[in-house]
Amino acid sequence: MNSLEEVLDFVNNGHKYYLPHMSIDSVIFGYHNQQLKILLLKWKGYNEWGLPGGFIKRREPLSKAAHRILEERTSLSNLFLQQFHMFGDSPYRVKERIPQVFREKFGLEVEEDNWLFERTLSIGYFALVDYSKVSVTLDFFTDDYQWWDVDDIPELLFDQKEVVEKALLTLRLQIYHQPIGYNLLPQKFTLPEIHSLYETILGKELDQRNFSKKLLTLGLIKKLDERRNIGPHRAPYLYQFEKENYEEALKEGIVHTY
Amino acid sequence: MNSLEEVLDFVNNGHKYYLPHMSIDSVIFGYHNQQLKILLLKWKGYNEWGLPGGFIKRREPLSKAAHRILEERTSLSNLFLQQFHMFGDSPYRVKERIPQVFREKFGLEVEEDNWLFERTLSIGYFALVDYSKVSVTLDFFTDDYQWWDVDDIPELLFDQKEVVEKALLTLRLQIYHQPIGYNLLPQKFTLPEIHSLYETILGKELDQRNFSKKLLTLGLIKKLDERRNIGPHRAPYLYQFEKENYEEALKEGIVHTY
DNA sequence: TATTATATAGTAATATTTACGGAATAAAGG
DNA sequence: CCTTTATTCCGTAAATATTACTATATAATA
Numbered sequence: 350m351n352s353l354e355e356v357l358d359f360v361n362n363g364h365k366y367y368l369p370h371m372s373i374d375s376v377i378f379g380y381h382n383q384q385l386k387i388l389l390l391k392w393k394g395y396n397e398w399g400l401p402g403g404f405i406k407r408r409e410p411l412s413k414a415a416h417r418i419l420e421e422r423t424s425l426s427n428l429f430l431q432q433f434h435m436f437g438d439s440p441y442r443v444k445e446r447i448p449q450v451f452r453e454k455f456g457l458e459v460e461e462d463n464w465l466f467e468r469t470l471s472i473g474y475f476a477l478v479d480y481s482k483v484s485v486t487l488d489f490f491t492d493d494y495q496w497w498d499v500d501d502i503p504e505l506l507f508d509q510k511e512v513v514e515k516a517l518l519t520l521r522l523q524i525y526h527q528p529i530g531y532n533l534l535p536q537k538f539t540l541p542e543i544h545s546l547y548e549t550i551l552g553k554e555l556d557q558r559n560f561s562k563k564l565l566t567l568g569l570i571k572k573l574d575e576r577r578n579i580g581p582h583r584a585p586y587l588y589q590f591e592k593e594n595y596e597e598a599l600k601e602g603i604v605h606t607y
Numbered sequence: 608m609n610s611l612e613e614v615l616d617f618v619n620n621g622h623k624y625y626l627p628h629m630s631i632d633s634v635i636f637g638y639h640n641q642q643l644k645i646l647l648l649k650w651k652g653y654n655e656w657g658l659p660g661g662f663i664k665r666r667e668p669l670s671k672a673a674h675r676i677l678e679e680r681t682s683l684s685n686l687f688l689q690q691f692h693m694f695g696d697s698p699y700r701v702k703e704r705i706p707q708v709f710r711e712k713f714g715l716e717v718e719e720d721n722w723l724f725e726r727t728l729s730i731g732y733f734a735l736v737d738y739s740k741v742s743v744t745l746d747f748f749t750d751d752y753q754w755w756d757v758d759d760i761p762e763l764l765f766d767q768k769e770v771v772e773k774a775l776l777t778l779r780l781q782i783y784h785q786p787i788g789y790n791l792l793p794q795k796f797t798l799p800e801i802h803s804l805y806e807t808i809l810g811k812e813l814d815q816r817n818f819s820k821k822l823l824t825l826g827l828i829k830k831l832d833e834r835r836n837i838g839p840h841r842a843p844y845l846y847q848f849e850k851e852n853y854e855e856a857l858k859e860g861i862v863h864t865y
Numbered sequence: 866t867a868t869t870a871t872a873t874a875g876t877a878a879t880a881t882t883t884a885c886g887g888a889a890t891a892a893a894g895g
Numbered sequence: 896c897c898t899t900t901a902t903t904c905c906g907t908a909a910a911t912a913t914t915a916c917t918a919t920a921t922a923a924t925a
Contacts, residue, residue, distance in 0.1 A: 370626050371728070411695025411728060435693045435730055437669025470629070470669060472693055526780070559883065582902040583890040817914065840871040841921040
């Protein structure tokens with residue numbers, strides 16, 4: 350959605366293409382530099398940030414919509430993407446969605462009764478992505494993007510703070526039942542890397558020996574013969590996920606702590 | 608919604624009162640006779656059953672809508688009620704919602720473009736209730752209700768089988784993190800009762816001594832001095848939930864198995 | 866008072882989780 | 896080339912949690 354023509358069609362006729370009163374908000378988690386980050390977009394004219402999101406086409410399955418929106422934004426397909434909550438308790442209209450704002454910020458003349466100003470419930474999805482593979486696409490409404498540390502999120506538009514918090518909570522709970530990492534780490538990674546990923550997600554220290562023992566015992570990762578040769582210190586061995594066991598653990602669930 | 612006038616207003620003008628394209632489906636779990644049951648309604652004229660559900664008013668918070676719908680149907684308020692998934696991958700229109708059906712089954716003349724025939728995504732909630740306290744209210748569209756064993760559910764309308772299965776899965780997963788029972792059992796209950804409740808929900812046997820040890824160790828229940836005096840056998844002691852610990856476990860979560 | 870079905874309780878074996886320190890090693894700098 | 900530095904990596908013992916298991920008490924009925 351880049352040409353003005355497309356934008357105007359979206360604003361004026363969007364209600365014909367999309368289901369009204371509903372949107373999808375994606376919390377995209379990436380991991381970099383020992384930090385868990387989420388991707389936020391800066392809205393044109395605002396100094397505020399918001400989650401990437403979009404609408405569901407009238408005949409499009411919900412999960413397809415979520416994947417499409419994510420792919421349009423990050424160019425990544427076939428990702429780990431999971432619905433975690435539908436938000437519908439916030440005020441029935443939000444102050445950021447009024448004609449005046451559209452005029453001032455975006456230079457668009459929009460009527461009071463435009464579909465974009467109606468009450469909108471949002472369906473939260475979260476994704477886990479390999480930070481380094483993402484290439485973000487901006488559009489007419491956004492003029493910047495940035496990866497933010499999860500414990501240093503700026504003010505967000507609408508009630509999206511709640512969305513981010515719930516996503517994080519879900520992720521932290523889920524890590525006790527499902528392996529995580531396949532989509533957050535490069536294909537080959539070191540023990541310290543995955544260890545630190547788990548510490549970061551859970552927000553607490555994990556004994557490094559017990560942690561790797563656990564992953565190895567569960568058969569989720571395997572040691573390779575290669576080492577990574579960077580840094581002035583002892584080179585760590587590389588590891589890889591055991592695809593089969595990982596998939597099974599995803600499906601069947603695991604009961605344990607780390 | 609009982610008078611014909613009300614029904615006609617709902618059918619013809621519902622789109623003015625309710626958000627379109629969205630509905631709430633409730634999976635109401637009750638426990639009775641060593642069986643976990645769910646409440647189903649029989650649709651007038653159909654031989655098929657469906658979940659109780661309803662729509663969200665245009666200015667009504669989502670969670671309020673869920674509680675309202677549950678209360679209208681069961682006369683119970685302030686229950687444990689939890690959203691578990693939004694379903695939106697089924698076909699964009701369903702065969703059960705067409706003018707012909709409304710004419711034949713309900714004797715209503717409805718136009719092809721009526722709001723009730725549009726694509727509807729449904730938000731699944733599940734509730735845990737004390738079976739014996741429920742008094743079901745039927746309405747114009749339903750002519751019977753019944754509690755069904757969870758492992759003996761009949762054919763359901765639309766894609767509601769999937770909804771029920773997901774609810775059950777969520778409940779079974781959740782029982783490892785949260786205490787359950789407060790809303791499914793009478794205030795005072797026996798060890799065998801709560802033991803059998805957990806076995807029923809999890810669908811597997813639990814050692815009775817270890818189970819009660821666990822609940823007592825966690826401080827979730829306490830023994831009373833009373834006994835229940837029914838049956839021709841040794842009278843079991845009554846137990847009660849420890850409200851404070853129970854609430855905390857609900858909030859903080861517990862990590863353990865049973 | 867004997868019978869019957871059910872409720873209740875404790876201990877030992879096993880498995881899991883936690884706690885903890887020291888040797889190996891890769892590069893950089895003197 | 897030797898020392899320093901920061902990091903990886905390894906194993907075992909103690910504590911804790913889970914599992915497995917059966918005999919006695921007891922309430923009502925016949």
